[in-house]
Amino acid sequence: MIIKKVILLTAIAFISLTACSSTKPIQLPELVISANSNKTIENADSIHRNKRYFATYSTVNDLLNTKLDLKFNWDSAFVMGKATLKFKPYFYPTDSLKLSAKGFKVNEVALVKGSTKQALQFTYDGKSIFIKLDKTYNRDEEYTVAIDYVAMPNKLIVKGSDAITQDKGLYFINNNGKDPNKPKQIWSQGETEANSCWFPTIDGPQEKHTQEITLTVDKKYVTLSNGLMVSSVNNADGTRTDVWKQDKMHSTYLTMIAVGDFAITKDKWRNIEVNYYVEPEYAKYAKLIFGNTPEMIEFYSEKLGVDYAWDKYSQIVVRDFVSGAMENTSATVHYDKLQMTDREHLDESHEDIICHELFHHWFGDLVTAESWPNLPLNESFATYGEYLWYEYKYGRAEADIKSQMDMMAYLSSKEDAAKDLIRFDLDDREKMFDLVSYQKGGRVLHMLRKYVGDDAFFAALKLYLTQNRFSTAEIHDLRIAFEKTTGQDLNWFFNQWFLSPGHPELSIATTYNETLKKVEINVAQLQNFVNAPIYKLPIDVDFYSNGKVERKRIVIDNASQKFTFSYDKKPELVNFDAEKMLLGLKRETKSREEWVNQFNMAPLFMDKVEALSYLEYYSSYADVQEVYKNALSDKIWGIRIFALQNLTSVPVTARDQYYQTVLNIAKTDEKSYVRASALATLSELYKAKDNKAVYSQMLKDQSPMVEQMAKQLLESK
Incomplete structure (x- = not known):
């Protein structure tokens, strides 16, 4: 899962280490590099006292396999379902079964015995089905229950969170077909516990099952689910029945389906099918958007020493998705911002989302957090997976830019600083999806890597993934994997970073x-x-x-x-x-001399940014102004933007020395963010000069961001 990003089609502005940049007539989205703070977490004790302990869910009956046969009524947005569920008691004998099933009409509950069914007594309260079994089963005995039902997700009272805006599980998009600008689609979103809105199951990340899902739809529609399509049969009534089978264990919240008019672009990793599902008009851009996926799979497989474990990898873009993206096993769902043209791709590729969801297929899908309080075992790792991909593909500077943005997003939140990374004092599982589980956790993993060293870090991750493969884990499993690998006691690290708040x-x-x-x-x-x-x-x-x-x-x-x-x-x-x-x-x-030396000598992106941040106070000195000249042509685009921001601190009498450089950056810089930021700098710092010609020229820029900036500047004249 990734929280929906806010993408503004303007340049990125950097805020300095010691002071905010000056107010600008054109507002730019902020890429905060560092900041001072005297903030106090005032209510940390009360926050902890007022929340209950969120325990790991107890397992009474273990769900082994789910078999669904589904048909859909578009007019009513109903699902007509037949579920066949195989169980065994987890450990203790039991004569009853409780299933989550929200907003159903339950027609029949029966025990399956060979080719016959035996009706079972049950009660239903609108949220759960309570079933009396025919006898007491021991932990070595399996039994199968069949449920005939109608799911009515649109009739549910919808809740949600900042990360996942609705929780009705299954969504009929434009089901009446009245919106000419929107396709008809059906898609699911299970995390955290919403899949029980469209099929009966056991909720929670701890419950893993195999599955087989049969979808009967109009022939014109494409279907997608976890695993492989094992059959597809055209029916006499104009429908088609597709059967998708996932024979490797995964958590019930990762079960997914999608139905709609999608074009499928086929790709491949080794002998595994990799497919991209988009609306037909975007098919020509599918490989531009998703084409790095096979290389990502190979990189992660090699880096972790654990090959991608699933039978395929598909990515689908849907309308009106309730989050940013979701890592359903072998079938990731993306929100519609990933459906873009080649011009839009110049400004924002969303590659961080793509690699984030893919990395979940190791951390989240292959090994799943055994409880919601342990969610950072999924989300912190997926966030750090972004760093690893950017470091490999585009260099450390690109990865560090992203890491610093993540860290400062966390540091900017006073409330989040009071939260443990792994936190059991929850009153709502949805609150785990925040800047702590994602951004803070990713940076903590980076510190752990730098502390133990690369060889130990990735050896420990391989051990963790191998020992918990197709199962669940908690934070202590991760610690133990690192301790076994390094031979060190790491309680101190895990206690202060994973099990305590603050920084x-x-x-x-x-x-x-x-x-x-x-x-x-x-x-x-x-x-x-x-x-x-x-x-x-x-x-x-x-x-x-x-x-x-x-x-x-x-x-x-x-x-x-x-x-x-x-x-x-x-x-x-x-x-x-x-x-x-x-x-x-x-x-x-x-x-001042030491900061100048840091910019000139130290190699990292943040070395240079820290130096520029402090040198802002010495902008009247010639050696600092020379640093700014070098920064404006630095190979790292983030440094070039930061240097543009620093020009606001240069005395007015000394600014002309940079004018031609800024003008050239606005016209020719390879990064659209930088071109747009240079245009803003021309407007702010060089008002006395006639910049109309360059604004007009940049109206023809391939980047929508730059085009919009130029248009805004011309209109403000």
Whole structure:
């Protein structure tokens, strides 16, 4: 699952480390790089006291297989279903069965014995079917129950959350056909516990089953479900019956169906079918949008040491989806923003969504969080899967841009800072879908990787995936996999990052003691919220001296610490958190010259951004203005945008030296975000110049974002 993104067709603006950028006449979406904060989490204790413990669901009957035979009434938006469900007691003997079934008309409940059925006593309260079995079954005995029912999802009282706006499970889109601009479709959305709105089942991530789903639809429609289509038969009445079979265990909330007029573009990974389902007019763009998928599958399979486990991989784009996307096993559903033209693709490829949902097929589908409080085992990993793909495909800078955006989204939320990553004090499972489970969790995994090292990190993930394959896991299973791999006790890491709220706030001052010939690094932990811990923070520091770079690891574990290192002369640069991996806020004290050196010497995207952030206060100095010139032509597009933002701090008398460069960026930069941002900079900082010609020229830009920006600027004249 990915939360629906808000995509604005304008340039990305960066906000600096120490102060917000100036107000602009044209509002740009913000890519926040870092920020200072004195925020206090005021009600952390009350938040924890007022919520109940959300326990893992007990398993009484184990659902082994679900067989569904479904027909659809478009006019009423009803599902006529026949379900055949195979069970066995999980451990203790039982003579009863409880199934979730929301808003049904239940026609029959029967025990299947060979080719015959035996009616069973049951009661139904509109949410659950309570069934009295014919006898007491022991854990080594299987039994099968058949249910004839009608599901009426449109009659349900709809609830939802910020992440998943509705929870009626099955959606009939334009079912009466009255909207000429919208196709008729049926699609499902099961997470968290909405699949029981269209078939009887056992809700919860802990329940895994195999399945076979028969869909009878008009011949003109295409169907999709989990697994493989094992048969497709045309019927005499103008319908067709498709049978989809998923013979590998997966959680019941990952069951899906879709029906509609879709064009199928076929692709392949190794010997596995990879297909893209879009509306027919977008078929020519399907490989542009989804074409990296086979390479993603190969990359993740190789990186994790665990091959993609499912029989196929399909992606389908539907109308009016209630979230951003959903990782249904072997059949991901995307919202309609992924249905785009080649021009729109220039501005926003949504590749992060595509790789996020795919990575779930290891973390979420192959190994599933055994309870909703453990959801970060699904979502934090899928978020970090985005980082891994961008790092591999486009380079570390692209991955770091994304990681920093994620971290600052989390840090911007005062409420989320009070939440544990793995949290059992829930009053609503839907509240797990937030900036903590996604953005914070992804960054925590990045820190874990940097702490243990790449070899250990991916070896531990392979062990975790292998030991829990086609099953469920909780956070301690992950910890144990890392401990078995590294030989280290990692309770301290998991306790402070996964099982506690908040994040550190550090003040760092680096000085050189000429008398003692020592570098002194003073670090203070300043986090200020109720029961704030003192964090244990292994941090790498790079020392640039005599043309060499030496890395040393320090461990911060006190409220205030001093670290000293012997150097015959002052290093040109001491780069704290050299990997730029820390989740938290930090304030550093360095000289102007040291920040200039950091920009020029240190290699990472965040090295340069941190330097530019602090150098904003020294913009009248010639060496800083030279840094800005270099930043405007930096190979990393995020640095170029940040440099454009920094020009607002340059004295008016010195701005003309950048004008031609900004003009050229607006016309020719390879990144549409940067071109649009340069246009905004021309409008704000160079009002006295006649920029109308370049605005008019950019009306013909291939990027809709740039075109819209140019149009807005011309209209404001």
